[in-house]
Amino acid sequence: MPRCLDCRREVLWTVTDAGKRLAVDPEPDETGNTAVYRDGTGTRRSRRPSEELPLMAWEKLYVPHVATCPPRRKTTQKSPAVLPPGVLDLAAYRRRAGGRS
Numbered sequence: 173m174p175r176c177l178d179c180r181r182e183v184l185w186t187v188t189d190a191g192k193r194l195a196v197d198p199e200p201d202e203t204g205n206t207a208v209y210r211d212g213t214g215t216r217r218s219r220r221p222s223e224e225l226p227l228m229a230w231e232k233l234y235v236p237h238v239a240t241c242p243p244r245r246k247t248t249q250k251s252p253a254v255l256p257p258g259v260l261d262l263a264a265y266r267r268r269a270g271g272r273s
């Protein structure tokens with residue numbers, strides 16, 4: 173079984189609808205958001221279930237490995253560097269209000 177290069181855990185490689193490779197955790201998980209099935213050639217295919225195309229009987233839910241990979245979580249969960257503009261506006265408003273009193 174292939175392993176993740178970042179954390180060395182075992183992963184399953186799937187191919188998405190867009191033709192991209194996506195690693196998922198090897199055990200199916202009902203809380204996952206990725207439906208995986210094997211096509212006729214033995215390739216694991218993955219896709220996002222939707223309202224129009226819900227989970228099929230031959231598909232199982234998996235968790236994308238990026239969601240559980242410890243080294244990658246660190247890099248993907250960084251807070252945004254730029255503050256939303258509303259924060260600055262509020263600070264300016266408070267300064268004006270304070271000056272009046």
Ligand SMILES: [Zn+2]
Nearest residue numbers: 176178179241
């Ligand atoms: Zn990993």
